[in-house]
Amino acid sequence: xxxxxxxxxxxxxxxxxxxxxxxxxxxxxxxxxxxxxxxxxxxxxxxxxxxxxxxxxxxxxxxxxxxxxxxxxxxxxxxxxxxxxxxxxxxxxxxxxxxxxxxxxxxxxxxxxxxxxxxxxxxxxxxxxxxxxxxxxxxxxxxxxxxxxxxxxxxxxxxxxxxxxxxxxxxxxxxxxxxxxxxxxxxxxxxxxxxxxxxxxxxxxxxxxxxxxxxxxxxxxxxxxxxxxxxx
Numbered sequence: 425x426x427x428x429x430x431x432x433x434x435x436x437x438x439x440x441x442x443x444x445x446x447x448x449x450x451x452x453x454x455x456x457x458x459x460x461x462x463x464x465x466x467x468x469x470x471x472x473x474x475x476x477x478x479x480x481x482x483x484x485x486x487x488x489x490x491x492x493x494x495x496x497x498x499x500x501x502x503x504x505x506x507x508x509x510x511x512x513x514x515x516x517x518x519x520x521x522x523x524x525x526x527x528x529x530x531x532x533x534x535x536x537x538x539x540x541x542x543x544x545x546x547x548x549x550x551x552x553x554x555x556x557x558x559x560x561x562x563x564x565x566x567x568x569x570x571x572x573x574x575x576x577x578x579x580x581x582x583x584x585x586x587x588x589x590x591x592x593x594x595x596x597x598x599x600x601x602x603x604x605x606x607x608x609x610x611x612x613x614x615x616x617x618x619x620x621x622x623x624x625x626x627x628x629x630x631x632x633x634x635x636x637x638x639x640x641x642x643x644x645x646x647x648x649x650x651x652x653x654x655x656x
Contacts, residue, residue, distance in 0.1 A: 434627060436461065439462060439464070453645070457645040461487065462489050485513075486509075488506060488513065489513075503529075507534065507537075507538075508536065509541070513577070518550050518570050528575075547577045548567075548577070558581075560587045596627050598628045600632070618648050618652050
């Protein structure tokens, strides 16, 4: 039972829809097996703060995946607002540079403090999983910026984990592009099975269409949680 609980904390479901009702139905279905709900640009654009609150009401952590990327002052301003929502994770693009990442960290801290909320973890997105392989030099450059800016974690492909773990063994790693064996690849170029990603050093796995489009999402989520529980 203990390992299953740990597995649940290490899985995030991507709620990639513009309909809040559809998103909540999926979240409720997988909630026994997946502890984190990822709210991306599509759902946040459609339902905004209401989506965050509704998921929190289900007892799930919220991973707000809006990938902020702008001048530092603009990112700071947006982060103070987003920091007040009580989300656990917020993504920003590492390509924005060290000053922008620092602005996000500062804004989230101040916004959370003002709202009496815990400070969310800033996740610096290194290279998108839809992109071709990143060079170790580019990964290390973006990783160094994230570490210097005090970002709590990064988002990277499973194939990038060996480079990441060699440079920053203790940083939180969030890995999308997870596909159970036999699942379609879709538009992700750099993918891994749940067990492969965990073995490579992933902390949190983001699961999307492999569960969302399954005939029985709850059963698909349960199978992935069982696979993760077996290897952690």
